[in-house]
Amino acid sequence: MPEDHLPPELKPGQLLARGVCRHLLGHDFVTVEELIPSPGLRVDVMALGPKGEIWIVECKSSRVDFTSDRKWHNYLEWCDRFFWAVDEHFPTELLPDESGLIVADGYDAEIVRMGPEDKLPAARRKVMVQKFARHAALRWQSARDPGLAVSGG
Amino acid sequence: MPEDHLPPELKPGQLLARGVCRHLLGHDFVTVEELIPSPGLRVDVMALGPKGEIWIVECKSSRVDFTSDRKWHNYLEWCDRFFWAVDEHFPTELLPDESGLIVADGYDAEIVRMGPEDKLPAARRKVMVQKFARHAALRWQSARDPGLAVSGG
Numbered sequence: 001m002p003e004d005h006l007p008p009e010l011k012p013g014q015l016l017a018r019g020v021c022r023h024l025l026g027h028d029f030v031t032v033e034e035l036i037p038s039p040g041l042r043v044d045v046m047a048l049g050p051k052g053e054i055w056i057v058e059c060k061s062s063r064v065d066f067t068s069d070r071k072w073h074n075y076l077e078w079c080d081r082f083f084w085a086v087d088e089h090f091p092t093e094l095l096p097d098e099s100g101l102i103v104a105d106g107y108d109a110e111i112v113r114m115g116p117e118d119k120l121p122a123a124r125r126k127v128m129v130q131k132f133a134r135h136a137a138l139r140w141q142s143a144r145d146p147g148l149a150v151s152g153g
Numbered sequence: 154m155p156e157d158h159l160p161p162e163l164k165p166g167q168l169l170a171r172g173v174c175r176h177l178l179g180h181d182f183v184t185v186e187e188l189i190p191s192p193g194l195r196v197d198v199m200a201l202g203p204k205g206e207i208w209i210v211e212c213k214s215s216r217v218d219f220t221s222d223r224k225w226h227n228y229l230e231w232c233d234r235f236f237w238a239v240d241e242h243f244p245t246e247l248l249p250d251e252s253g254l255i256v257a258d259g260y261d262a263e264i265v266r267m268g269p270e271d272k273l274p275a276a277r278r279k280v281m282v283q284k285f286a287r288h289a290a291l292r293w294q295s296a297r298d299p300g301l302a303v304s305g306g
Contacts, residue, residue, distance in 0.1 A: 048287065133289060140292045141184060145174065147260075
């Protein structure tokens with residue numbers, strides 16, 4: 001019998017993202033996954049804080065997952081703080097010192113090192129909060145109304 | 154056999170809200186339901202437009218549902234435009250002329266009369282877009298991660 005009402009199995013990076021999102025909620029940051037800040041870029045986790053802070057967290061499940069990422073510098077201009085999230089076995093010496101570091105599993109996470117703050121200009125923050133709102137609302141609408149065909153976001 | 158993977162049955166007002174949300178998406182407005190703009194107020198539908206417009210839609214499934222609403226004037230200060238949504242059998246002559254009017258069912262809706270525009274001050278719009286974002290993201294997180302205990306919003 002197909003168990004089609006069970007959630008789909010998550011990939012390793014998505015499991016890290018789930019733990020990150022759970023942990024960030026404890027800091028009063030709400031989150032979305034796979035938001036596109038600009039064409040060609042897709043962030044693993046974008047978090048919105050209680051004062052409008054925007055954080056980006058890239059989840060790396062393996063060494064090759066990190067070393068094959070040629071785009072991460074482009075994420076910096078879309079957030080106030082940038083973090084890597086990895087599991088406890090990841091060789092963290094590979095990661096640049098000047099980024100934040102979160103150690104995660106599928107259930108929780110811990111912020112080991114804060115990413116340095118580089119505040120977004122007000123106009124870009126406004127655009128990003130709206131993108132975040134639209135992304136979250138579209139996903140939530142397609143979840144609460146399965147009869148709806150949603151594209152974009 | 155309990156059919157626990159079917160969506161729960163919606164009440165008449167929630168069905169109207171579903172049709173309203175589907176229709177507004179066609180106007181590129183994303184939506185959430187049951188957002189609390191300030192303590193003691195809970196709007197049926199809040200919509201966020203492509204330019205940051207905030208609309209509120211109150212769904213009334215019957216005459217008594219409307220006549221027992223003593224709070225609706227308090228919603229006006231939280232949006233750029235205010236609408237009533239009712240089904241095709243509702244006695245629309247009861248509704249104030251100076252509000253917008255949407256006729257809806259559970260599947261779609263139509264904007265019969267635009268609500269007049271009374272633009273939010275910039276500071277309040279910023280707060281409302283953030284509230285909208287947090288509400289949508291919390292609901293979407295609890296949907297995509299059923300293991301999470303979420304409160305507030």
